[in-house]
Each structure stands twice: as structure tokens, then as C-alpha cells.
Amino acid sequence: MKTKKWFTLVLSVIMLSALLAACGGNNKTNNANSGNNGTTGNTANETETGSTAEPAELAGELVIWTFFDQVNDMAAQFSAKHPGVKIDVKMFPGDQYQTKLMSALQSGKDVPDIFDLERGYIGKFMDSKFLADLSAMGGDELVKDYIPYVQELGRASDDTLRAVSDHSSPGGFWYLKENAKKYLGTDDPEEISLMVDSWDKVIEVGTKVEAESGGKVHLIANAGDLFDIESYNTAPWVNDGKLNIDTKWQEVFETQKKIRTSNVDAKLPFMSAGWGNALNDGSVVLTSMPAWAGFMIDNKDGKAEGKYGVARTPEGFYVGGTYRGIYEKSDKKELAYEFIKFIAGEEWQQHNLEKTGNMPGNGKVYETNLDRFKSTIFGDQNILKPYYETVKQIPANKADKYGEEILSKWRKAAGDGITNNKSFEDVAADFKKDVKNTFPEIDVE
Numbered sequence: 001m002k003t004k005k006w007f008t009l010v011l012s013v014i015m016l017s018a019l020l021a022a023c024g025g026n027n028k029t030n031n032a033n034s035g036n037n038g039t040t041g042n043t044a045n046e047t048e049t050g051s052t053a054e055p056a057e058l059a060g061e062l063v064i065w066t067f068f069d070q071v072n073d074m075a076a077q078f079s080a081k082h083p084g085v086k087i088d089v090k091m092f093p094g095d096q097y098q099t100k101l102m103s104a105l106q107s108g109k110d111v112p113d114i115f116d117l118e119r120g121y122i123g124k125f126m127d128s129k130f131l132a133d134l135s136a137m138g139g140d141e142l143v144k145d146y147i148p149y150v151q152e153l154g155r156a157s158d159d160t161l162r163a164v165s166d167h168s169s170p171g172g173f174w175y176l177k178e179n180a181k182k183y184l185g186t187d188d189p190e191e192i193s194l195m196v197d198s199w200d201k202v203i204e205v206g207t208k209v210e211a212e213s214g215g216k217v218h219l220i221a222n223a224g225d226l227f228d229i230e231s232y233n234t235a236p237w238v239n240d241g242k243l244n245i246d247t248k249w250q251e252v253f254e255t256q257k258k259i260r261t262s263n264v265d266a267k268l269p270f271m272s273a274g275w276g277n278a279l280n281d282g283s284v285v286l287t288s289m290p291a292w293a294g295f296m297i298d299n300k301d302g303k304a305e306g307k308y309g310v311a312r313t314p315e316g317f318y319v320g321g322t323y324r325g326i327y328e329k330s331d332k333k334e335l336a337y338e339f340i341k342f343i344a345g346e347e348w349q350q351h352n353l354e355k356t357g358n359m360p361g362n363g364k365v366y367e368t369n370l371d372r373f374k375s376t377i378f379g380d381q382n383i384l385k386p387y388y389e390t391v392k393q394i395p396a397n398k399a400d401k402y403g404e405e406i407l408s409k410w411r412k413a414a415g416d417g418i419t420n421n422k423s424f425e426d427v428a429a430d431f432k433k434d435v436k437n438t439f440p441e442i443d444v445e
Contacts, residue, residue, distance in 0.1 A: 059084030065112040123399035148396035163323035179282035193312040206264030218266035290319035306379030316390025
């Protein structure tokens with residue numbers, strides 16, 4: 001099973017590393033741009049929409065706190081449009097950021113005007129006194145065309161908008177085309193998507209791949225991939241103060257056990273050396289990957305260009321996400337709101353897509369690029385299509401202060417259950433005990 005959580009690594013560690021790796025020039029494009037997911041495009045000129053105001057109309061200084069290097073580009077792009085605005089971006093290590101931010105907010109000293117929140121802990125802040133009400137400032141209009149789940153994650157329990165992301169983080173099955181053709185009989189993304197559009201089909205196809213390869217090749221890397229794919233396709237863990245184990249989790253657990261006993265997965269722990277190698281050497285046919293993780297592809301000297309494809313997973317999923325909110329007591333709220341308006345707009349998200357390949361949060365940017373955006377490693381495939389088809393299906397649920405930690409506990413309990421062939425009942429009992437010990441205020445039946 002996966003030995004580390006996707007969600008605490010996402011963006012706070014992985015995306016920083018990805019951006020740095022990409023800047024090293026591993027991914028080439030026609031525009032000589034590269035980004036954190038290896039999916040930089042060669043599209044035409046960037047769109048010129050979403051302007052906020054004439055440059056001379058905005059002036060002042062903003063302080064932004066983040067753990068994400070790309071905010072420097074946001075600041076540069078915004079200041080280029082509004083030369084009268086100076087932005088001080090303060091970046092902190094991802095493993096220290098949340099603690100440092102909370103300390104500053106609670107003390108009220110040296111607090112930024114705008115601060116970033118990562119998906120893994122955004123729920124702890126949504127209903128706090130620290131985030132300004134963006135709905136009261138007109139924010140609902142900014143996100144009216146957003147992907148539903150991306151918009152909803154930025155809303156507090158009273159449905160007011162408190163934070164905005166400029167991207168979505170959808171995932172799909174990545175594959176080496178040559179490998180897929182050998183073991184699946186095709187490298188066409190639509191045909192492959194249909195071949196594995198249910199977990200029963202995944203098991204059926206995976207069993208054949210393992211048999212035909214003499215056990216040397218497996219269809220997927222790890223049964224734990226289902227955690228990522230199903231994590232946000234289930235009901236919230238806490239409902240009215242009570243622990244809620246969606247009945248779907250039992251189906252997922254039993255499916256994972258079948259995958260393991262049928263040798264469909266390569267049993268490679270997430271981020272292990274073998275896991276990374278499998279993505280590049282073809283010992284695994286389909287690897288579930290978020291769109292931003294192209295840094296995992298070895299594209300030295302362009303050797304991976306056009307060699308990969310991406311297919312849909314049985315259900316849509318996403319990994320991570322970075323949101324921005326305004327400090328409630330900032331005396332620069334109006335100027336800060338102009339920055340939020342900018343990153344929510346089509347102009348910035350188009351630039352971001354073309355430069356880094358980060359999938360947009362704004363549905364209009366998806367639609368504009370469905371038939372034209374290309375990536376170096378994915379060749380001629382219109383890669384936004386498989387992501388867009390699945391991203392719209394992801395349930396739009398709010399983040400809460402318990403969800404990510406409880407999900408982590410379920411991963412641990414279920415992962416141990418699969419490894420040691422435990423029953424679902426035993427896994428659920430271990431899980432409930434752990435939740436009760438950590439969160440005594442939650443009613444655990």
C-alpha cells in the first residue's frame with residue numbers, strides 16, 4: 001500500500017520540487033517554456049480576457065504568504081498589468097508553513113494580506129475568523145464558471161466564498177504508448193478509457209496482462225491507487241458530529257483485495273524507487289497520476305516526447321489544490337480582491353496552462369483549450385479532454401476540519417487490512433478506535 005499520504009505531500013512538497021525540476025529544462029515546448037507537470041503546450045497566443053482595471057487605477061503594496069514557488073509568477077504577471085502595485089511574496093517551506101501561518105494569524109502580528117491554503121488542511125480555516133468574506137465583495141461572480149468541486153472547496157459552511165484556487169488538479173491513467181499497444185492492443189486513449197471504465201474491467205484486463213507477461217508486467221502500480229481515485233467520490237466522514245463510513249468504502253476495500261489477490265497490481269509503494277521506475281520502464285501499464293506530476297517522467301534530452309498517453313480512470317479524481325484567501329483584518333482588502341479577481345480570470349489561467357500545464361479551475365478555460373492544447377510528452381493528444389470529462393463528475397463537497405485526517409486514518413487501517421488479509425469488519429473496528437482516540441468529540445458508534 002502507499003506509505004505516504006498524497007495530500008500532505010501535494011503542493012507543499014511535490015509541486016515545489018516539480019516546479020524546480022521543470023525549470024531545469026526537462027520538458028521542452030515550441031515556446032521553450034516548461035512547467036511542473038510536463039504538459040506545457042504549444043498553443044497560440046494567450047487570451048486577453050479578464051482584465052480587472054486600467055494599470056494606473058491600482059496602486060499600493062500587498063504581502064502574500066505561500067509555500068508555492070509559482071506565486072512569484074502570479075505576482076509578476078499582476079504587477080506587469082498594474083505597475084503601481086508592489087507585491088511582496090514570502091515563501092516558506094511546506095512542512096513549516098501551516099504552523100507559521102496559524103501562529104501569525106492568532107497573534108495578529110506580521111500577518112499577510114493574502115495567504116495560501118493547501119487542500120490537506122484548508123478545512124481547518126474555512127470557518128475561521130481569519131478569512132474575509134469574498135462573496136460580500138462580489139466573489140461569487142468570479143467563480144460562476146468554475147469546475148463545481150473547485151468552487152465548493154473554497155466555501156465556508158454558511159456557503160460564503162472564502163478562498164479561490166486558480167487551478168484544478170485532476171488525475172488520469174498515464175501510460176507508455178508502446179507498452180499499451182503491446183499489452184492492451186491499442187494506444188488510443190478513448191479505447192483504453194473504455195477498456196478500464198469499471199473496476200471489474202480493471203481486474204479482468206489486469207489478470208490477462210499479468211498472465212501474458214509471465215508476471216513481469218502489471219496493469220496498475222498498487223491497489224492503493226483506489227484511495228486516490230475514490231477519496232472524494234464518497235460521502236464526508238463526519239455528519240452532524242457523527243462518524244460516517246460511506247458504504248462505498250466496503251466495496252472499494254473488497255475491490256482492492258481482489259486486485260491484490262489477482263496480481264493486478266505491482267505492489268509498489270507510492271514514491272518508492274520501484275514506483276518511479278515503473279512509470280518510465282513500462283513494468284506497469286497504467287499509472288494513476290495527477291495532471292501536475294509530469295516531473296516524474298524522465299524526459300532528459302526530450303526522450304519522452306510524444307511517448308505517453310492519458311486515459312480516464314473509472315471515476316474522476318483529483319489530488320491536492322492550492323487556495324488563496326484575504327486576511328479579514330487587512331487594511332488592503334480592495335487591492336487584495338483585485339489580485340484574487342486576476343487569478344480567477346481566464347487571462348491568468350490561460351497563461352498558467354500554457355506555461356506550466358496546470359489544469360484550470362475555470363471551466364471556460366477548459367472549453368477554450370479542449371481541441372487545441374497539446375503537451376510535449378503526450379504528443380498530439382488533446383489532453384484536457386479526458387480530464388475535463390471526469391473532473392465535472394467529481395462531487396462538489398465542502399472541506400471540513402476532520403476530513404483529511406480521518407481519510408489518512410482510513411488509508412492506514414484499510415492498507416493494513418489488505419496487506420494482512422483482514423476482514424472489512426476488523427478494519428472498520430481498528431479505524432473507529434483510532435478516530436475515537438484522536439477526536440473524542442466525534443460520536444463513533
